[in-house]
Amino acid sequence: MACMKLGSKADAFQRQGQAWFCTTGLPSDVVVEVGEMSFHLHKFPLLSRSGVMENMIGEMTEKGEEKCVIQLHSVPGGSKAFELVAKFCYGVKLELTAMNIVYLRCAAEYLQMTEEYGEGNLIAQAEIFLNQVVLRSWKDSIRALETCEDVLSEAEQLNIVKRCIESLAVKACTDPNLFSWPMMEHGPMQSPGGSVLWNGISTGARPRSASSDWWYEDVSNLSLPLYKRLISVMESRGIKAENLAGAVMHYAKRYFPGLNRRQTISESSTRVAPLSFTNAPSEDEQRLLLEEVDNMLPMQKGMASTKFLFGLLRTAMILQASPTCKANLEKRIGMQLDQATLEDLLMPNFSHDVETLYDVDSVKRILEHFLVLDQATGGASPCSADDGQIMGSPSLTPITMVAKLMDGYLAEVAPDVNLKLPKFHALAAAIPDYARPLDDGLYRAIDIYLKAHPWLTESEREQLCRLMDCQKLSLEACTHAAQNERLPLRVVVQVLFFEQLQLRTSIAGCFLVSDNLDGSRPLRSGLVASNEGGWVSAVRENQVLKVGMDNMRIRVSELEKECSNMRQEIEKLGKGRNGTWSTMSKKFGFRMKSQMCSAQEGSVSSQSRGESKLDKLKFQGKHAKQKKEV
Incomplete structure (x- = not known):
């Protein structure tokens, strides 16, 4: 994490309980109370850097009070921020980092620490570090944006939130392979292999490849309002829809563990809630998060996985989300x-x-x-x-x-x-x-x-x-x-009828195959090898055909018996009902027994045709063999 050092004096501050003392050898003449902490300081270092301190100390002096007590309970960043401000006023060494720059910048604005009260004052120093260091780094921008939560109203007025979000959006929407961030922060090179040159000499390292989801985990630490704003800015800058959907899915899986079944209990217990609640989120807060996730997801087919959308829909039903939210999720799944x-x-x-x-x-x-x-x-x-x-x-x-x-x-x-x-x-x-x-x-x-x-x-x-x-x-x-x-009986009769039609169609197809075999495999006596190969192939196909027709004949016989039994049962049931069977026969327009018998006759005829063809092929094969011996 980058830092900027200010001041040159040794640290002269000591803490005793809930009080800070400046050990410069001079007695303290002003006490500044910030929250539960009190700072025993001196007037001149403070009023020479801060317009607010100058005015308040001046008012106390006019009243004739020897030791001023000033209350600054509303200073942004609280006692920790004011401690750094006091050290800056005394010229003590301190470091500006991405974790404290937002607090210091807001506190400096609150205390009016402008150039009017000294060259290189805290406002100017904080702006330089913020613009030239923090906003140029992906990680530092993330850290600074996260700290904006504690001083959100002041950070909004100073456009710190907007600047951090713009910085992050630009970096996320740009191909990371074109620049050193954010890969440089994790080590830009990896070995072995590669041909990266440094001053014309191969280093044996290669650039680390960057995938499009490198930023998902970092931004998932943001609270929901800031995350929404970041996604909105990214969308306006033309980020790819699949990258946007991937980030939203990652964010939802982090705070709805049920969507990610591979996540362990230990991982989910260490996650920070997205809505800045200290305890477990309530149902209303979870419902709000779910509805916002639905709004952020692009309404395009294939942007989110179907399993993820079903998980959101189940969660919406459990939390009793709004009808609009559930309807949107159903529409997404339907696509x-x-x-x-x-x-x-x-x-x-x-x-x-x-x-x-x-x-x-x-x-x-x-x-x-x-x-x-x-x-x-x-x-x-x-x-x-x-x-x-x-x-x-x-x-x-x-x-x-x-x-x-x-x-x-x-x-x-x-x-x-x-x-x-x-x-x-x-x-x-x-x-x-x-x-x-x-x-x-x-x-x-x-x-x-x-x-x-x-x-x-x-x-x-x-x-x-x-x-x-x-x-x-x-x-x-x-x-x-x-x-x-x-x-129902009517359906059973229909099934039997169409099953018989299928069997008859299959038998007719077998006859057609048999006829094609008779005409498509002529045995020419001049080609002995062809004769033998064709005879063997025809014999095999005839055997397969014969087995198939035997099975069909058996099936037709079984169906005939079933139909005969059913007819007897129907006749028994139809006694006294004025000829139920004749009415059903007229309605369906067929006579099942006669059709089955015709199908059986066709199968027997097919069998005789197959046997005659086999005898014919045997005779031709024998004739060819005798001719070869001659």
Whole structure:
């Protein structure tokens, strides 16, 4: 820390209890009381440097008082500052530092220590040291600004606060690699390696690299009002938004330990409160800090991490921050919801009005912000399973990522018995249909909700199941749904129908592959090597195809049995209900047994075609071998 030495005389001050005495050999003729401390001094050194002391001593002398008692309880900096002022008046050696310069400058102004009362008076000396030393150093500017808290009104009048903030803002907004600060204060060189030249000779050292966050920790020691002003000045000077957001995040994590889970208890216990409170901050003070952090953060996507924003939102709910603050945080999260995790969304409900375990309302508002922004920016690109975009593929769009995230969230909140159907339904329906390439995740969430809410009526179950598209269920999900007793009967029938369609489509695809193999691998007798390689490859593919068709035939047979059993059950239930099965058959427009039988016949035909092709290839291979021997 830089310093400036004043005076040349030896220290002649001694302290005895709550009193200071000047041991110059002359009896004291004036007593100056500052707070609880009294200074036994002499008139001439004081009135020759201070206009205030001259006036007060003159008034005492006119009254005929031999020993003057002067009270200066309002002097800036208190007794410690006046002690240094008294030493300056006596010409005793003292040092001006960044830690005492603000007190001395304010006290000198208060005491009117101008050039009129002596050349090189304290005001002039303090200004020289402040401008030429302190404000040119990053660390000294920080220390001086911190001491302004104790004499804030006087420091504001003398523009000391403004000058320190301007100095810090300029340095933070400038590339530190262009100048020696602040790296020089921590050692500008590091070894080994490098090629830094000094007078043409390599020193073996290299400049220490500086990252953009080098100033975050230093400014986090400032109180909230001064920190706000510093951030505002930096913003007006065009500092990068990401640097500004990083500094605010660092400041918030320092005073809200819950936002930084890696922080240890010992570290958090040694932190100084930002609002200058001596004891633990109250809820009102924490709420004020949280709302100011929200105001300082740039309202841009990606400036703050999603996990950090969720931490702020949870803290805002606990502290019952203003609705505006919580709405801003929800909007910030909504702008980058595709970067969130399921753990982030599971926010406990701190409201006394709602009985649900998790805050579903807040998540729904966050989702609405995301959908509005996604549609406005054109980021919502419709896709489906037919387009080849499935969950987990690298080509996922933000909307499909959010859809998968919300399906997982719905599955987590579904077991809550206090979660009403309209709220669950609204959250699930908010995701557009094109955002879900598959509806397996939605089906899982609905199934969990139906299991946790067995008292739902048949119409309510049907209303909930209308959210999913049976055509977008995988074969595994269809198999589970076909045996799910919690689903309405109509939904089960739909699932069986579309599962059969998927199987028939798969079988037809196998036939198409078989036909392509017949025409795309001609065996030319002139190329023996090609014949043998093609024959071996065709045999392998036919074997794989045969196994696949056998599995499909078995599955179709199982589905036929299940459908037959279901039909018998429905006929039993339909007795006395005027032909329930015929009505359902007309409504869905299909005959399941006949379709399944046709699918089974197709699989048998496919098997015979595969076997005939295998015999054909064996014959051609044998013929080629005989020709080779000849």
